[in-house]
Amino acid sequence: MNRKLGVYICHCGGNISDYVDVEKVKAAVEHDEGVFLARTTMFACSDATQKEMVEDINANQLDGIVVASCSPKLHLTTFRAVAERAGLNKYNYVHANIREQVSWAHSDNKTGATEKAIHLVKSAIARVRLAESLDPITIPSRKAVAVIGAGISGMRAAIELADMGCPVTLIEREHFVGGRVAQWDLLFTTDQTGKELVTRLYDDIAKRSNIRLLTGAEVIENTGNIGDFTLKVKVTPRYINERCDEGNLQRAIDACPVEVPDDFNFNITTRKAIYHNFPSEYPQYPVIDIKNCTRCGECEKVCGSIDFSQQEKTVEVKAGSVLMATGFDPYNPSEGEFGYLQFDNVVTLPQFKRIIDMCEEKLTFRGKDIHNIAYIYCVGSRQVEAGASSAGGSATDRYEEASRDISGENRYCSRYCCTSVIHSAIETKKRFRAVNNYHFTRGIRTYGKQELLYNESLKMGDIYLQSYENDPPSVIRENGKTTVRINDIMTAGKEISVNADLIVLVTGMVPRSDNRIASLFKLPKGRDNFFNEIHMKLRPVETVIDGVTICGACQGPKNITESVNSSLSAATKSFSYVSKGELELEPIIARVDAALCTWCGKCMEACPFDAVKKVVDGGKEIAAINNSVCKGCGMCLPVCPVNAIDLVAYSDQEMETMINALAEDIK
Amino acid sequence: MAGISTKSARILVFSTEKISDPAIDMAGLLKLHYPPTVYTISVPCSSGIKPAWILHAFEKGFDGVFIAADGSDCTYGESCTVKTGRLVSMTHEIMKEKKLEPARLRMAAICSVCSEAFVKQIKSFNQYLLQMTQS
Ligand SMILES: Cc1cc2nc3c(=O)[nH]c(=O)nc-3n(C[C@H](O)[C@H](O)[C@H](O)COP(=O)(O)OP(=O)(O)OC[C@H]3O[C@@H](n4cnc5c(N)ncnc54)[C@H](O)[C@@H]3O)c2cc1C
Ligand code: SF4
Ligand code: SF4
Numbered sequence: 001m002n003r004k005l006g007v008y009i010c011h012c013g014g015n016i017s018d019y020v021d022v023e024k025v026k027a028a029v030e031h032d033e034g035v036f037l038a039r040t041t042m043f044a045c046s047d048a049t050q051k052e053m054v055e056d057i058n059a060n061q062l063d064g065i066v067v068a069s070c071s072p073k074l075h076l077t078t079f080r081a082v083a084e085r086a087g088l089n090k091y092n093y094v095h096a097n098i099r100e101q102v103s104w105a106h107s108d109n110k111t112g113a114t115e116k117a118i119h120l121v122k123s124a125i126a127r128v129r130l131a132e133s134l135d136p137i138t139i140p141s142r143k144a145v146a147v148i149g150a151g152i153s154g155m156r157a158a159i160e161l162a163d164m165g166c167p168v169t170l171i172e173r174e175h176f177v178g179g180r181v182a183q184w185d186l187l188f189t190t191d192q193t194g195k196e197l198v199t200r201l202y203d204d205i206a207k208r209s210n211i212r213l214l215t216g217a218e219v220i221e222n223t224g225n226i227g228d229f230t231l232k233v234k235v236t237p238r239y240i241n242e243r244c245d246e247g248n249l250q251r252a253i254d255a256c257p258v259e260v261p262d263d264f265n266f267n268i269t270t271r272k273a274i275y276h277n278f279p280s281e282y283p284q285y286p287v288i289d290i291k292n293c294t295r296c297g298e299c300e301k302v303c304g305s306i307d308f309s310q311q312e313k314t315v316e317v318k319a320g321s322v323l324m325a326t327g328f329d330p331y332n333p334s335e336g337e338f339g340y341l342q343f344d345n346v347v348t349l350p351q352f353k354r355i356i357d358m359c360e361e362k363l364t365f366r367g368k369d370i371h372n373i374a375y376i377y378c379v380g381s382r383q384v385e386a387g388a389s390s391a392g393g394s395a396t397d398r399y400e401e402a403s404r405d406i407s408g409e410n411r412y413c414s415r416y417c418c419t420s421v422i423h424s425a426i427e428t429k430k431r432f433r434a435v436n437n438y439h440f441t442r443g444i445r446t447y448g449k450q451e452l453l454y455n456e457s458l459k460m461g462d463i464y465l466q467s468y469e470n471d472p473p474s475v476i477r478e479n480g481k482t483t484v485r486i487n488d489i490m491t492a493g494k495e496i497s498v499n500a501d502l503i504v505l506v507t508g509m510v511p512r513s514d515n516r517i518a519s520l521f522k523l524p525k526g527r528d529n530f531f532n533e534i535h536m537k538l539r540p541v542e543t544v545i546d547g548v549t550i551c552g553a554c555q556g557p558k559n560i561t562e563s564v565n566s567s568l569s570a571a572t573k574s575f576s577y578v579s580k581g582e583l584e585l586e587p588i589i590a591r592v593d594a595a596l597c598t599w600c601g602k603c604m605e606a607c608p609f610d611a612v613k614k615v616v617d618g619g620k621e622i623a624a625i626n627n628s629v630c631k632g633c634g635m636c637l638p639v640c641p642v643n644a645i646d647l648v649a650y651s652d653q654e655m656e657t658m659i660n661a662l663a664e665d666i667k
Numbered sequence: 668m669a670g671i672s673t674k675s676a677r678i679l680v681f682s683t684e685k686i687s688d689p690a691i692d693m694a695g696l697l698k699l700h701y702p703p704t705v706y707t708i709s710v711p712c713s714s715g716i717k718p719a720w721i722l723h724a725f726e727k728g729f730d731g732v733f734i735a736a737d738g739s740d741c742t743y744g745e746s747c748t749v750k751t752g753r754l755v756s757m758t759h760e761i762m763k764e765k766k767l768e769p770a771r772l773r774m775a776a777i778c779s780v781c782s783e784a785f786v787k788q789i790k791s792f793n794q795y796l797l798q799m800t801q802s
Contacts, residue, residue: 524778655720663729
């Protein structure tokens, strides 16, 4: 029983104290049983306050502390560390969440918020009185990390981990690494090419013996937990021998009768079922796309390297932590959205990037010369509620107007696209003759240094127009000509029309459509449906699934620099889980009261982890918990007919005393 | 229950550290308001709540108990949903024996981003409890 308690109530700047009367909370609890000192503080998490707490604990020999502040997700570990620094066992610290669950949730009711805060602090005090000192459980943690996705983020993370001395398995679903960046030629803001960047990373990976790269590989099963994950990975073969004769291979490609849209070029070209990598893709071996191959055997007739006897394999990967870097999909406009798939000269930004990469001297598309280009911004990003924008879309014999509905779920800004389209427009003007760029924006967001590109484009004479928030431009086809029309904010609402040879829809980023991996790992998604970190600032690469970190564009729209920064941070976090070879886990496990247990076996049945065994103790059969296997879920608690099981830190006494404090009337 | 606004019922929520806690926290972050007489105690998993704790809450004067269950997202395994359901029906049985209205214990799966669902559930539960106590 703790008898000398310190209680700290945080203002959190004004985040708490603007709605909760913290002085009143202090006054209401300072005479509670066991409370030796109660203080309010501006920022409990500041270094200065942390130091003060350590001094308070030492000077007054406190044996338990409570901090009422933000969510424990953010600062439970901070204040446990304070306790430890003062020589107190960290389980003698109890947290009360009076920000997320009080001041913010009830900012509409200050009296109610203050009363709730008092209740929560009283209940934390009641709990800390009963808190026991506990020793953490140590479990072995395998010094290995599985990195899923070999785009720029996954590759960079793998290299970082390898250089810290950690074995890495890099798992890529496609037959080639590089992710989206392999598809872009010139990149903002460095003017490197995607190929240069991917080549450098691939070479760096090849040099490191502690990185195992699996391509054509997909995780199909995940078992285990932090420290000890076991992944089953299905590896699809290439059906072509590694040492193949390139001359014959080209003949085999020519012979293949199956032609499918080439997704590397976002379906504006086709490829065969047997195909070669693009120069920016690695490893540089050809592959047979077995899903589309009809097994007609034409390629085998001309090339000896084809080998249909190669078998799909299942590989087991063991790792202490999993780093998720599965990236994004470009937004795919629906048919008719700003004329997409309705008019043959409407393309997306990714398609445009491929078109300029493939054109040599002249800029052409579908056999036509391109001079006037109209860029429609924010397609699939910054969407509005249904009904908030006018949908458009009408047709007569010679007049067709495309839908300009911008309603949808994607409320976020995709961040990369303003810069990417301006950069691509500049490059297009530099490389090809007589190009005029017309930008139909919703306000430019070239943040930071990217603004320099915007400046450059203005100097080169690009025309910028801006639509009103819910009044996007219309795309009209009349007498074979395509026009983009806008009510332009810049010219005080003047209607301006541009005849365009090519219309580029500046499409945003969306979560990968095939996201089975998220359900395999039970990764929560945020408001925008990308993977969600615990806290944007404080725990930016951790997820609620212990041991699984996230980075890059699978977490939300990011450019390369932002993706790489987050991948380095995720690599460091993942490494921290495995570097010591062991992990400290919360000692929250079940315990059996031997005197009460009558061995009925019900807890054993309820335990999903096989942590309960029958033992004989003093001639009596009872249940015993295997401490290193028990995960502390508590599933065995409610099934015991004689109430012989408790969870450490959640004993009946602790729960009941907390409930009592919450139910108490406040004077 | 003196001093507390009479417009809201007193509700004890059992939430879970990994799944429903984040949703309840996010409800605050998004300033989605719900009655301030809703108190949360978090546990590792909703299938580990003892009926005795729930009954204790009623005994101490709570109007309702809400279990913000892990549902199929539970990190401790798929059996969570069935087991949480089982402990709720077990408690409902005991409540009937004790002449407590079983509807005063409610359960709904609240995923880690289900903030709006949480607030909606709590508000409708509050309405129900207020009507029940008035009639
Ligand atoms: C049109 C366009 C132009 C751009 N231009 C620039 C630019 O010039 N400069 C810049 O800084 N940024 C640019 N970006 C942004 C850039 O593409 C991203 O920042 C970058 O691709 C993010 O890398 P990533 O590794 O996180 O994701 P991705 O590039 O998407 O890579 C993810 C990888 O994971 C793999 N994967 C997915 N799911 C699985 C799974 N279940 N199992 C195994 N592997 C899986 C994928 O196959 C892929 O290889 C551009 C984006 C677009 C759309
Ligand atoms: S980056 Fe620019 S184009 Fe992309 S969504 Fe944001 S504002 Fe729109
Ligand atoms: S359920 Fe209770 S009585 Fe039965 S074996 Fe487990 S601890 Fe013992």
